[in-house]
Amino acid sequence: MARIVFIEDDPTIGGGLAPTLRVLGRDSQWCGDGAAALKNIEASPADLVLVDLGLPDIDGFVLCRTLREQAPDAVLVVLTARTGEMDVIQALECGADDYLTRA
Template identity: 35%
Template sequence: MQRSVLVVEDEQEIADLISFHLKDAGYSVTHAGDGVAGLSLALTQQWDLILLDLSLPRVDGIEICRQVRQCSSDTPIILVTARTAEPERIQGLDAGADDYVTKPFSVLELVARIRAIFRRVSVSSERQEQEVVTAGDIVLNKRSHEASVAGNSLCLTPKEFDLLMFFAHSPGQVFKRQELLEKIWGYQNGVYMHTVNSHINRLRAKIEDDPSDPKYIKTVWGVGYKFNDSLE
């Protein structure tokens, strides 16, 4: 089945370039040239992935990202942005984006990242057996991508789910940010290190009673993060 990608980008040349390469890779591509059109398409149709420019006329990418996440926790979102300031990139990730690329960027690398996302989704959906992982009060169903803590359902993005599942499989093991970046996102470039930090913060906000004093995902200062192996 052909994967569908929504490209929300106001620069026509960039949109055409991205669309050309995505179609060449076998994907169905729909383009929206401003935030209002992009938001409408994002909320009224089902997409396998959304490519979202941060700086859009009428409605910006951050607001689109927030509204999409309120309605869908499953659709992967990649931000495409010319903004290089760290706070703005972090804001995008905190709004619910799974990843970001900065302009100018390699279209071939972008397509490779999208392929990697779809590959992980396919592997997960093709599994026949139901795998349930329990860690303390957290229950993760790998097949259905359902998660709960203390019996309460969690609304996790695909990357948040993958990250939590990865931690739950290795309680007590300390992972450096770079390791998480490579394992979950497939990157080897430390420039995306804040991708990890933002996802950890978002995950803590959803699973912890007190995110400032986390019970599940612990910070090992100067090293990285680990999942608590002393849960009752």
């Protein structure tokens, strides 16, 4: 079963998505900040990582670079409210496989 790690500091979003994915039969973990996510993925590799760029402790772009090094085989998707073209370009240059915006 694919393991999904969702990195999001907003508990309304993170606290809702991970349990929903588990109900759907997915092995999912919500991490509220970048440091917790790095520890989590180091302890148990992820197949899919969803990253919000606006985290309280680590710049989202730096986190993408670190995740790409730490989990080179994981699919890394940025899921953020940022819609700027330069944000998309920078995220992809930092190792993201895709970039999705949310309202």
